[in-house]
Amino acid sequence: MVRHMFSNLLLLWSLCHDLHITGLTHHEPKDQSWSNQNLYSVPLDLDVRLRRVDLSNNFIRQLQTLALPYLEQLDLSSNQLDLISEGAFENLARLEELNLSRNALNNNLGSNSKALQSISRLKTLDISMNGLRNDAVELYLQNKSSLDRLKMTGNALTRLSHNLFKDSKGLRAITIDDNRISVIEQGTFEPLSQLEMLNLAKNNLAYICDFKLYQVKYLNLSRNSVEFFVTREDDQLYRLEILDLSHNKLLYFPIVPKINSLKHLYLQNNMVGTLNSEATMVSEANALYSEITSERTVRKNNLHSNWRLMPLIHIDLSYNHFRSFPLETLSLLTSLETLNFSYNCLKNIIWNIRNDNESGYRRQLFFPSLKYLDLQSNGLAYISPLFLNALTQIETLNLQNNYVQPCASMDHLQSSQSTQQINLSTSCVVFGQLRTLKHLNLKENNIKMLHPNTFQKTSLVSLNLAGNSHMVMQVGALEGVQKTLQSLIVSEINMTSSDLSLPCMPALTQLNISNNHLDMIPSSLSCSPLREIDIRNNHFVSLNHSLILALSVHLNLMCISGNYFNCCDSKWLTILHELKINLSDISDAVCFTSESNIVMTEYLKNPSVYCLFHTKAQEIHFVQMIIIVLFVTVILTVLIIFTRQVCCTQGSFIV
Template identity: 75%
Template sequence: MFSNLLLLWSLSHALCITGLTYYAPKEQSWNNQNLSSVPLDLDVRLRGLDLSNNSIRQLHTLALPYLEQLDLSSNQLDLISEGAFENLARLEQLNLSRNGLNNNLGRNSKALLSLSRLKSLDISMNALGDDAVELYLRNKSSLDHLKMTGNALTRLSHDLFKESKALRTITIDDNLIAVIEQGTFEPLRRLETLDLAKNNLAHICDFKLHQVKYLNLSRNSVEFFVAREDDQLYRLEILDLSYNKLLYFPIVPKMNRLRYLYLQNNMVGALNSEATVVSEVNSLYNEIVSEKIARKNNLHLNWRLMPLIYIDLSYNHFRSFPLETLSLLSSLETLNLSYNCLQNIMWNIKNYSDSGHHRQLFFHSLKHLDLQSNGLAHISPLFLSALTQIETFNLQDNSVQPCSSTDHSTSSQSTQKMDLNTSCVAFGQLRTLKHLSLKENNIKVLQPNTFQRNALVSLNLAKNLHMEMHEGALDGVQTTLQSLIISEINMRSSRLSLPCMPALTHLNVSNNHLDMIPSSLGCSPLTELDLRNNVFMTLNQSLMQILSTHLTTTYISGNNYNCCDSGWLTTLNEMKIKVPDINETECFTRVRNFVMTDYLEKPLIYCLSPSKALEVNFGQMIIVLFVAVIFTVLIVFSRKLCCTQRPFIM
């Protein structure tokens, strides 16, 4: 038997050596093992090795000819032997981040010279300066991905990537870069992603990177971004200029593929008017490109050709809505202008004639508009008419007062009057609107037929303290509304009138003064119901029985429930409806208050009528007395038994 096993082993060993079978382990992890050196017994067939989060300080020769991935990040590595990587002929991915590679630059950089097949290199957070990085990037002709986050680079020279022209992705964020020499990135014909966030760049005067698709310049000190006009196609699709010091819109290349533009947290709009902004940025362009004669409107010319679908202008300084500039973006679907300084959206655009008629612009593709936290009180009906495809409108934290649909006609003549004389907003113009947030607008009254011409799917009216909600206020949307939030409006049950809403699945009436649920909700297929922080003492059991057909989750805490009238809770339990805050919910009896879960464990005795309680107490007294008598008899009997026994003496 033993000889047969020995023969089988020898055959399998021979097969393995000849390469007919190959069971090489793919990866091995020694992560976070407090190692001070590389283990000696590593399988030479390894393809991936993780030695991250240890205490390795020196790296000597690694004999791992099949290794493709090596992770040495988060060690204390500051010395790499010159021949350490010579036997790693297949190594493609190397992570050396969070070490001390700023030391022993000569030896360490020579060690990396042998890695000519390397495709991905991470040397982040090694305190590397400009010259050190150049040394580490020598002989890296196959390098595809380079990450140098959190080093000490101050200047990028045109020689930096001269031996790494195959790069597709470069990440050099969180450094100190203030200067980029001309010719640094232009020769990298395959470069698609360039991340220069969190540096000290102040100007982008002559953008020429035709090949780049994603450019991140966020969190610098950029004051303007200008691309010189030419007839070449730029592949740029995503441009992030957020958290800078921009005063103007960027002048992008004329022929571009830009789809996402991030300009949040800048100073765009700080100048008095849109006309001033446009004039200033065109003057800046002429100055930068040395145009002697003021030419066409370069900003608007280039924006007209831009296939942008998303732009974020939140946290800027707009005091007026940049109507003409943004209306040029014919593909724009999402616009975020939240947290600016808009108080009114007026129709301040130039007319092409003296006829007195307003020139109408349109946002033909705009579906999502965010104007939260601007202090808006007035929105021109002409602006609303321009939103022909709007679906989501966020007006949270403004001062908007909705008009009733009967307040105004939508004829052209009355529109002119409305623009001048009304302070309310007529949402009935927005026929495509599905999602509307009017949260925290200090709305005084919601008139009947306010949303008569809309087909809203969700409506948020929360935090409009003391809002009076007239009967019929939701007429027109009662058949389409799926989500309704009317929390924190100090509403009482006597003032809450809700129509039958056969599509409603989510209802939030928390933080009010409600003591009963409107019976009209019986026709709603509610799946989530929020009743927190009201004055409910009980819930209508028959109504809860009806709602439980679709209900999956309900929130009930913050009310003062009567423990003895909690049949509704039994219904919820039986239907296995989730009550996530049941442990925070209290109820009361004539004896004391209980956490609802504690009460449910032994509910009966606290909720009996006085006569029943007396019967129960009398019965309990008889049982206790009977047990006491039996116990006494046993004690007496045991004592007598002990006294009759005599000790036996020899």
């Protein structure tokens, strides 16, 4: 008996030793989810080998001791948790990620904070939306030297003190958005040498007057009340790459660190440009810098000197108050590739820059890297040719919802001198200057006339002319780009088939001619490898089946609803159906017979049935006509014979 018991104990020890050595690699349960289970307490039968547990979206109010020695991730978000026993986490030696968001941890601070202090290896903590105030957060962050990521969204913080992160100096990412923060004490973030991401969006910050976070790469200050952002000039290297100052009250461009790594700058939805001219804005920004840094006199243009060194590739200035284009400031950004200047107040882009101090001649500035320029919804009517000349690498130009009128081809403008002679009296735009242009959006510009060779010398791949409801498209308007154009949109122009003249376009793959008055597709498209075509909301009754057959070689998608097709003239539809071309809106398309309108999906199930009666009716009608003709012929013959007999009878009486 003793020998048998000893052998069992030896076996048990061996199993335990194997488990310890292998780290529970055999048949190991890794995670378990009890989310949305209407639980009021943590289940008692949790497997001790679990590494991830999800208890979110339940009704748990109290948390007692958890015996899960291998647990690494615990999600208790969206419960009613307001009391955590002091020893609740003592046995969670491996816990690294803890989500306590959307609870009521503003209660029982003593017990709750002591429970959190017992977690020694915690790397990620989310205590968002708990109604936490400043003192509560300081308690919860005590003894958190291993913390790497912290999220405190939607609490009640009003002030960030220099003691807040004294026990969490290893933090790399901090999110404290949607609070009420109006004050950040000096020394709050500076000691966090590993900090790379800081999100302070949706707070009450009014200004950043001396930015010193050298280590931060991503800074989000959007949706505050920031009026200015100023950095004192020094020789320190700032690692900042993304700065989001959108949805604030900025009047000036930010004065960024002198030596920086900034690549993305978001300034949309501010008040930049309110101060009328660029010169006024720049001088006032420099005066503000001088005041903040206690320099008695403005010794140089700090704004421009710092921007000149900025390796920015993207800037968003949409939804501001610019009435003139800040040519000099933006031309300093020699690495800039994308500029969003939509939804401002520009009427004209005039080449209004200072003359060269030495020669006195007007300077020619350039945007040497700019590829994407968005000028949508500005009210633009005129763009200086000198500005277009500065766009040496432009590929995409969005001019939607303006008043731009394309000029006719102007081959006689060969020299820069003749180009400079175009002034405000010439209210059209010469697109031929943009040799690198590939994508042009002229939607909703109230264009009156598209002249021949309008886009000659460009490299257009896509062109959007939609919404110019009174536009006349002259023959040859697309000459010069017919070999490069791949996408063309000419919808909502009130065109008839006689108005639409398209050349052979051997590269065209997408065509949108919807919302017009067309009744036929131009035959010139037979040489285009169209993959997508949109003919919705026109006057089509039928389509040329030989043209459709030619197009079907490449065609993948066709939109046809909103027309009034003849069901019994549908050879084109049969071709598309048999070749399995995607008619994405066929369930909304109808065709008609002499009797009624039919949804095309129903018609395709048995087209012969719907047209059989139509055919028979035609045959019956033809027979009826023959009978009527024969009947009339017989009646007339009888009348003629009867008349002759009457005449002959009367003649015999006279004799």
